[in-house]
Amino acid sequence: MKNAKMIYQLMNDLLRYLLKYGDIEVFTEAQAEQALRESEEICRKYKTAPNGIGYLAWKLFSAANGYFTKREDMKRRGL
Numbered sequence: 001m002k003n004a005k006m007i008y009q010l011m012n013d014l015l016r017y018l019l020k021y022g023d024i025e026v027f028t029e030a031q032a033e034q035a036l037r038e039s040e041e042i043c044r045k046y047k048t049a050p051n052g053i054g055y056l057a058w059k060l061f062s063a064a065n066g067y068f069t070k071r072e073d074m075k076r077r078g079l
Contacts, residue, residue, distance in 0.1 A: 003050065003051055003052075003053065006046070006049050006050075006053050007053060007056075010042075010053065010056065010057050010060070012047055012052040012079050013042045013045075014042075014061070014063055014064065017035075017038060017039060017042065017061070017063065017064065018064060020036050020038075021068060022068075024068075025072075025075060026072055026075060027068065027072055035065070035068070036065065038066070042057065042061065043057045043058050043061055045057075
């Protein structure tokens with residue numbers, strides 16, 4: 001049950017992160033730094049979680065940040 005609660009909390013943290021940064025079309029340098037800092041803090045929160053939850057957090061936030069980077073690159077190139 002504890003694992004399920006931690007995964008639920010992780011998903012809530014990820015959702016809040018996506019809602020906060022998902023609408024930004026092109027990140028300023030300050031926004032990008034803040035987003036990376038926040039994702040790092042959240043990953044650190046789950047680092048010692050059992051059953052690979054910390055690794056899951058790292059993978060989820062890596063994917064989210066990668067998506068933001070790819071989307072921003074495509075917008076800058078006009079695609």
